[in-house]
Amino acid sequence: MEFKKIFEESFHSKNYVISVCISSNAIQLNIIEKASEIIWKGSFPCNYIEEMTSKTGNFKNFKVFCKMLVSGLEKTSQSIIIDILTQEEFENIRNDKKPGKSLKLYMIINYIVEFDKVHYLLTLSQANISIQDKTQDIHMLQNLQKELNDLRLVKQEKTIMEKRLEGIISLRDKEIYYLTKEKEELHVDLDKIKTQMESIIEELESQAKITTVKIPKIDEELRARNEKLERKAERLKKEIKDLKNEKKKNETQICQLENELKYFYENAKSSRSKSTTRVKYENSGVYESRDLTNQLSKLRTLLDISNN
Secondary structure, rough: OOOOEEEEEEEEEEEEEEEEOOOEEEEEEEEOOOOOEEEEEEEEHHHHHHHHHHOOOOOHHHHHHHHHHHHHHOOOOEEEEEEEEHHHHHHHOOOOOOOOOOEEEEEEEEEEEEEEEEEEEEEEOOOOOOOOHHHHHHHHHHHHHHHHHHHHHOOOOOHHHHHHHHHHHHHHHHHHHHHHHHHHHHHHHHHHHHHHHHHHHHHHHHHHHHHHHHHHHHHHHHHHHHHHHHHHHHHHHHHHHHHHHHHHHHHHHHHHHHHHHHHHHHHHHHHOOHHHHHHHHHHHHHHHHHHHHHHHHHHHHOOOOOOO
């Protein structure tokens, strides 16, 4: 696990700058008290960490402990609380005050679990500062201050970006809400259309069944009508044929009567000077011609009726 980060925190009314550097086999801590610019340093190898946690009765391997330390500094877990105490503050808590300077600083990792609380103690020593070391530490402090300022800017930018992201998420959530609502409305409309279509299909199926039942009856009725019309047509054809034959017969009779009438008129003209007996005979012939004329008129009438 490789990790390097600077934190700025306040503990017991003191402001500290905490530099954490974690490698695969050790933890390096540098803590500066900002008001006094005093520096405490501590290096904790992997075996030291695991031995220390084992003594507490709650063993943690090196990787797990590193994750707990970072989580406590970043305040991402409610189960882990970091505290920093000077030597004097630590002795006051233990009621074991010793005379002399406060040359040590204690970082306490409090691990709180259900029905239990474990304290992991990391002891840092005040750095022995020569003029050269002091100059280096001043440079280190300036660099740390610069990194801390950069981190503050990054944090501010992060806050701004988070707010922007919240705004974007809010707009997206609104859009999702409206799209979801529209989707639900479309589903409702689709269900209505499906219901209407099912009703129409049922009605068409019902009409199709009725039509299927009616078709044979209609076919039967049409067949009976056709047969009736065919019989009527045959009868009319026969009547027409009979009428044509009768017409032909009447035309023949008319023609014969006309010839006889013509012949009678011609004979009547040539026999006007004969005897009374012949006159009587002629009168009877006139009566006969009148009868023939009447019959001819009747035949023509019948012929006209048959033509119509």
